[in-house]
Amino acid sequence: MKTMRKHTVLLTGVIAVLILALCLFLLSELLRPKYGQLNIPEGTLIADYYDDPTPHDVIFVGDCEVYENFSPVTLWEEQGITSFIRGSAQQLIWQSFYLLEETLRYETPEAVVFNVLSMKYGEPQSEAYNRLNLDGMRWSASKLGAVRASMTEEEDLLSYVFPLLRYHSRWSELGREDVTGMFRRESVSHAGFLMRADVKAAGTIPEGKPLADYRFDQICYDYLDKMVSLCAEKGVRLILVKAPSLYPCWYDQWDGQMEEYAREKGVTYINFLDKIEEVGLDFNQDTYDGGLHLNLSGAEKLTGWFGQWLAENCDLPDHSGDAEVQELWARRSQRYHAMAADQKRELAELGYLKSYGAKKPE
Numbered sequence: 472m473k474t475m476r477k478h479t480v481l482l483t484g485v486i487a488v489l490i491l492a493l494c495l496f497l498l499s500e501l502l503r504p505k506y507g508q509l510n511i512p513e514g515t516l517i518a519d520y521y522d523d524p525t526p527h528d529v530i531f532v533g534d535c536e537v538y539e540n541f542s543p544v545t546l547w548e549e550q551g552i553t554s555f556i557r558g559s560a561q562q563l564i565w566q567s568f569y570l571l572e573e574t575l576r577y578e579t580p581e582a583v584v585f586n587v588l589s590m591k592y593g594e595p596q597s598e599a600y601n602r603l604n605l606d607g608m609r610w611s612a613s614k615l616g617a618v619r620a621s622m623t624e625e626e627d628l629l630s631y632v633f634p635l636l637r638y639h640s641r642w643s644e645l646g647r648e649d650v651t652g653m654f655r656r657e658s659v660s661h662a663g664f665l666m667r668a669d670v671k672a673a674g675t676i677p678e679g680k681p682l683a684d685y686r687f688d689q690i691c692y693d694y695l696d697k698m699v700s701l702c703a704e705k706g707v708r709l710i711l712v713k714a715p716s717l718y719p720c721w722y723d724q725w726d727g728q729m730e731e732y733a734r735e736k737g738v739t740y741i742n743f744l745d746k747i748e749e750v751g752l753d754f755n756q757d758t759y760d761g762g763l764h765l766n767l768s769g770a771e772k773l774t775g776w777f778g779q780w781l782a783e784n785c786d787l788p789d790h791s792g793d794a795e796v797q798e799l800w801a802r803r804s805q806r807y808h809a810m811a812a813d814q815k816r817e818l819a820e821l822g823y824l825k826s827y828g829a830k831k832p833e
Contacts, residue, residue, distance in 0.1 A: 517607030533586030536714035543662035556663025569617035593688025668814035673762030679720025717762030
């Protein structure tokens with residue numbers, strides 16, 4: 472009888488703990504920001520990857536210079552290359568490494584493309600960007616490593632483990648979308664690409680201010696070394712790129728360090744700032760924010776050039792006989808072109824460049 476009573480008490484305790492854990496989970500899901508509904512699409516990008524059912528030939532990692540400048544749908548339509556962008560806003564190099572580490576547990580692509588702009592940051596920048604980058608990651612050793620490497624002095628690990636501790640003050644802001652968004656999330660990206668069809672021509676680009684020291688911090692090289700080693704271990708080709716953003720400045724001294732590093736490590740480095748004419752970019756038409764990022768037409772041009780390079784220089788598989796892949800990318804292409812048409816129609820109807828309030832030329 473005593474043994475049965477002990478078992479009953481133990482079972483009751485376990486059930487109580489499980490109920491408490493479930494309640495905490497549901498509260499955390501309710502209170503966490505729903506970035507899509509908040510019109511912060513950058514916060515949805517990392518989680519989009521987990522909804523993709525097929526492996527990829529190419530994985531991109533990096534900041535806004537990948538998720539706004541390369542179009543996986545264009546890669547598919549022009550070269551039959553499957554790809555996904557694991558990009559996020561101001562993604563720091565240690566975040567890129569841990570995202571890559573996590574991704575290579577799910578699949579082994581033929582090539583990984585890393586944009587090197589984040590080499591300029593040698594320390595954590597802000598909690599806001601950390602949350603955009605890390606909230607969408609599934610819990611794993613990789614996420615734990617990314618959180619620990621990214622936290623600012625004001626942050627603590629428990630607030631990532633238990634989001635309720637960070638977002639409890641959102642009670643007064645809750646709306647219907649917080650309830651509906653607890654378990655249903657609509658993707659706003661196209662395999663990680665954020666589409667912008669509007670145009671704001673590049674004007675005068677300010678010259679970069681001279682720096683006291685152009686050397687990248689050692690921590691950035693340490694994580695880049697880890698990327699090189701991880702890709703070598705998995706048999707994946709690593710390609711370093713610098714997207715053709717006119718601003719912020721990419722100094723010649725930085726470029727020289729990347730060229731030297733690539734030679735020493737035996738990896739490829741492509742600076743697309745040197746290939747603007749070859750790609751065919753026109754910064755009067757191919758940017759939506761004055762040269763910081765490419766718009767839809769610019770991204771398709773850049774991706775077209777890079778897709779041809781990938782096809783010629785990487786041994787990529789032929790998907791022509793894979794019905795599942797063909798069907799998935801046909802649906803993805805249809806959605807992509809529908810969104811492009813919607814954005815262009817909306818801009819034409821409004822009669823001005825939506826995001827900047829600049830009137831269209833008469």
